[in-house]
Amino acid sequence: xxxxxxxxxxxxxSISFGGLRAVDDLNITINKxxxxxxxxxxxxxxxxxxxxxxxxxxxxxGIVKLDxxxxxxxxxxxxxxxxxxxxxxxxxxxxxxxxxxxVKVGLHNQYEYSTLTSIFRLPKYFKTEKEMDAKAMELLKxxxxxxxxxxxxxxxxxxxxxxxxxxxxxxTNPKLLLLDEPAAGMNPNETKELMDxxxxxxxxxxxxxxxxxxxxxxxxxxxxxxxxxNFGRVLAEGPTSEVxxxxxxxxxxxxx
Amino acid sequence: xxxxxxxxxxxxxxxxxxxxxxxxxxxxxxAGLISSLLKGLLVPLCAYIILAVxxxxxxxxxxxxxxxxxxxMCVGAFASAFFSQxxxxxxxxxxxxxxxxxxxxxxxxGIIGFLxxxxxLRLKGDYLAIVTLAFGEIIKNIINVLYVxxxxxxxxxxxxxxxxxxxxxxxxxxxxxxxxxxGTPKDSTFxxxxxxxxxxxxxVLNLIKSRDGRAIMSIxxxxxxxxxxxxxxxxxxxxxxxxxxxxxxxxxxxYSHNLNSLMATPKNxxxxxxxxxxxxxxxxxxxxxxxxxxxAVILTLLPELLRGLNDYRMLIxxxxxxxxxxxxxxxxxxxxxxxxxxxxxxxxxxxxxxxxGGNEDGNN
Numbered sequence: 001x002x003x004x005x006x007x008x009x010x011x012x013x014s015i016s017f018g019g020l021r022a023v024d025d026l027n028i029t030i031n032k033x034x035x036x037x038x039x040x041x042x043x044x045x046x047x048x049x050x051x052x053x054x055x056x057x058x059x060x061x062g063i064v065k066l067d068x069x070x071x072x073x074x075x076x077x078x079x080x081x082x083x084x085x086x087x088x089x090x091x092x093x094x095x096x097x098x099x100x101x102x103v104k105v106g107l108h109n110q111y112e113y114s115t116l117t118s119i120f121r122l123p124k125y126f127k128t129e130k131e132m133d134a135k136a137m138e139l140l141k142x143x144x145x146x147x148x149x150x151x152x153x154x155x156x157x158x159x160x161x162x163x164x165x166x167x168x169x170x171x172t173n174p175k176l177l178l179l180d181e182p183a184a185g186m187n188p189n190e191t192k193e194l195m196d197x198x199x200x201x202x203x204x205x206x207x208x209x210x211x212x213x214x215x216x217x218x219x220x221x222x223x224x225x226x227x228x229x230n231f232g233r234v235l236a237e238g239p240t241s242e243v244x245x246x247x248x249x250x251x252x253x254x255x256x
Numbered sequence: 257x258x259x260x261x262x263x264x265x266x267x268x269x270x271x272x273x274x275x276x277x278x279x280x281x282x283x284x285x286x287a288g289l290i291s292s293l294l295k296g297l298l299v300p301l302c303a304y305i306i307l308a309v310x311x312x313x314x315x316x317x318x319x320x321x322x323x324x325x326x327x328x329m330c331v332g333a334f335a336s337a338f339f340s341q342x343x344x345x346x347x348x349x350x351x352x353x354x355x356x357x358x359x360x361x362x363x364x365x366g367i368i369g370f371l372x373x374x375x376x377l378r379l380k381g382d383y384l385a386i387v388t389l390a391f392g393e394i395i396k397n398i399i400n401v402l403y404v405x406x407x408x409x410x411x412x413x414x415x416x417x418x419x420x421x422x423x424x425x426x427x428x429x430x431x432x433x434x435x436x437x438x439g440t441p442k443d444s445t446f447x448x449x450x451x452x453x454x455x456x457x458x459x460v461l462n463l464i465k466s467r468d469g470r471a472i473m474s475i476x477x478x479x480x481x482x483x484x485x486x487x488x489x490x491x492x493x494x495x496x497x498x499x500x501x502x503x504x505x506x507x508x509x510x511y512s513h514n515l516n517s518l519m520a521t522p523k524n525x526x527x528x529x530x531x532x533x534x535x536x537x538x539x540x541x542x543x544x545x546x547x548x549x550x551x552a553v554i555l556t557l558l559p560e561l562l563r564g565l566n567d568y569r570m571l572i573x574x575x576x577x578x579x580x581x582x583x584x585x586x587x588x589x590x591x592x593x594x595x596x597x598x599x600x601x602x603x604x605x606x607x608x609x610x611x612x613g614g615n616e617d618g619n620n
Contacts, residue, residue: 054484080486088484094477097470105474108467109486115495118466119459125466132467172485 006065007032007176007208013052013062022048024232026062028210030176035202035209037223037240039216041252044229046212047089050178053210054086055079067175081109083175087165087182089212095154099145102153102164103136106171139167142204143197159190163197170201176208177201183215191215195222220244228252267461270546271454277553278450293560301556302449303329303511306456308536308548310503313460315534316543317469318496319476320377321385324392325504326529330520331368332361332505333512334399334431337440340513341430342406344441354443354513358452361509362502368395369501370494377493392530399520404431436519437512444514452510453549456503460545463499472496539581554580 006029013026023045030036038046051057053064055076064072071082085106094102113128140146143163148156153164162182169177182198183191195218201207213219219226220240227237228249236246243249281298284290307329314322336357347353372391379387403414407427414420418429431437463469471492474482483489512518522528536555540547558576562569583589 056480076483077486077488080484086484088481092478092481092484094474094481096477097473101470101473104467105470105482105487106485108471111467113467115463115466115468118468119462121462128467168481168485 005032005067006030007034007067008053008210009063009065009068010053011063011065013049013059013064015048015052015057015059021232023052023059023229026227026229026234028227028237030208030210032208033202033206034225035198035211035223037219037226038210038212038229039214039219039226040229040235043231045232046229047180048232049229050086050180050212053079053178054084080172080174083173084178085169085172085174085176086178087162087169087180089180089184091158091161091165093153093161093165093168095152097153098149099140099151099153099156099164100133100136100149102168103139103171104132106168107132107135110173136171139171142201143167159186159193162186162194166197166201170205170207174207176210179209179211179213181212181214183213183218191218194218198222216244267457267465270457270461270549273546274450274453274457274549278447281446293563294557297556297560298446299444299449299514300511301553302446302453303507303514304533304536304556305453305549305552306507306510307504307533308540308552309453309456309460309545310500310507311533312537312540312543312545312548313463313496313500313503315537316541317464317472317476318493318500319473320493320497321381321534322388322497322500323385323527323530323534324372324388324390324395325500325533326525326527327388327392327395328365328369328501328504329508329511329529330392330395330399330525331501332365332508333518333525334437334508334520335364335505336361336509337437337512337518338404338430340441340443341437341439344439350441350443353441354448357443357513358506358509361505363505365505365508366498366502369504370498373494373497373501377490377497389527389530392525393527396520396522396525399431399436399525400434402431403429403433405429434519436517438517440513440515440518442513442516444510449510452506456506457545459499459503468492468495535577539577539584541584551580 008028008030010026010028013023014021015023026049028036038049040046048057052059055074055078058073062072063070066082066084069082071079074082094105097105111128111132113124117125137146137149140149143166145160145164145167148160153161156164166179166182179198183194186194198209199222202209211219211223223240225238226240226243228235228243230252235252236243236249281290285295307325311322311325314320314325339360340353340357343353372388376384376387376391401415403416403418403421405412405418405421405423405427407424409424412421412423412427418432421427421429423429464473471482471487472495474487475489475492479489536552537548539555540549540551555577559569559573562572565572
């Protein structure tokens with residue numbers, strides 16, 4: 001893939017908690033439409049890196065650029081508005097809202113009407129809600145969740161909850177999608193299905209994806225390039241097959 | 257959308273219930289079957305229902321515990337009673353004066369709610385509950401030392417005593433410290449109370465089923481996730497808190513215009529009142545507006561109906577409360593109730609099965 005227009009550019013990103021450098025001098029460049037993997041053993045700093053990218057933590061050093069725009073140190077909300085959406089390692093859905101409403105919360109910033117419009121049920125309310133319903137159902141259909149639209153999110157089986165989280169993230173219309181261990185806790189069938197879904201949304205929405213994953217099969221199957229973290233530092237990076245054959249990576253991560 | 261229709265139907269049941277109860281009470285009143293004691297309770301009851309529904313916005317929809325709800329009621333009560341007292345002679349149309357009083361109660365309590373909410377909503381859970389409790393008491397105590405009088409020169413305000421107002425001979429004291437406001441026009445009626453309940457329900461239920469309502473509930477369910485999809489946490493917390501406070505202000509207007517002398521005592525605007533409202537909300541089901549209304553009615557009428565038992569009245573009240581809580585919310589009781597309901601309502605049972613069966617049949 002030609003390095004035309006990097007969607008995400010991370011330079012020298014670092015953060016310390018006390019004396020521990022949880023992420024140390026991280027550099028990543030992700031191009032448009034790419035599926036990029038971030039792997040590493042437990043405690044390597046992968047999720048911390050995600051939290052830095054999404055504004056949960058403020059970095060001590062370094063610059064994050066999204067589509068050329070500097071988003072370093074901005075708040076989570078601003079970063080989401082700028083175009084980064086994420087999912088969570090331990091699923092965080094709005095469990096008492098319906099599946100449909102979960103996605104509609106994701107659509108929140110793209111459809112506007114005032115509080116008074118909703119209280120007095122002005123025509124704009126019905127018009128906008130109808131559009132939101134249509135858009136949300138369209139997204140749910142992609143993940144085969146349209147049949148469960150009226151269930152509470154907590155009533156969905158595990159695998160579908162993961163999918164709903166991705167659907168909700170996509171609803172915010174991001175430029176970059178961050179997936180934090182999407183296959184965690186899934187059985188092989190569900191993982192396979194998830195891989196297909198990720199490939200599909202990448203094509204369908206022309207989406208750039210950064211993926212944290214433990215499941216090597218999934219990583220090897222769909223990621224084009226990888227960065228391997230170990231103790232907060234970059235151990236290796238490059239095309240997937242190269243990185244996975246790197247002896248250092250094999251010792252650090254995959255075992256002897 | 258099926259979901260949408262179900263919700264609309266659900267809301268209609270709530271409205272229907274209130275209107276139905278109103279009609280029955282009116283018929284009973286015409287037939288002379290309601291004691292004067294009970295009659296006197298009708299307006300406060302309407303105020304309690306509004307308080308319960310409005311507190312449910314904070315507790316059930318926003319998911320934050322507030323123990324200062326009576327404080328906002330107090331603000332609405334005093335602001336509006338002050339206005340009515342001031343304009344008793346200048347605005348002759350009762351309905352006009354009372355409508356303005358309602359708006360004043362709504363807006364003043366809403367503003368105070370907003371101002372208190374700004375610092376307080378940074379806290380969570382128990383901390384928030386205790387700070388709101390403190391603010392509720394502060395509001396009550398400020399009003400207890402507030403003296404306002406009027407004479408030909410205008411308004412005089414003091415926080416010392418009535419004498420230091422320095423009124424001219426023609427002046428009158430409007431707010432007299434701990435003695436409060438005396439002679440507020442009696443504008444509240446049961447019918448107005450019911451209309452205000454309906455308006456409150458209309459505002460709250462429409463808010464819940466909207467873009468703002470979803471944002472508020474998403475904060476309740478998961479703050480981190482809500483932030484990650486770009487929901488402005490502060491804005492929506494404040495919105496919910498202010499609306500909840502403003503509606504409590506409306507209840508205060510209703511309450512104060514039913515009394516001859518309005519005083520801020522611990523009983524009516526203090527901690528006890530806040531807790532009582534919270535009991536309505538918890539018993540009726542957190543987030544369940546209809547439940548709040550039913551429990552407010554039962555718990556308000558119960559002590560009166562038990563009046564014949566004299567000394568044992570509050571004991572029985574407490575026992576009934578415990579039994580109701582257990583029946584309503586103990587897991588075993590809920591299971592039993594659900595079973596019973598599913599037998600009555602076949603359609604509901606089917607949905608439950610579809611969910612449990614992992615939705616293989618696409619569950620229509």
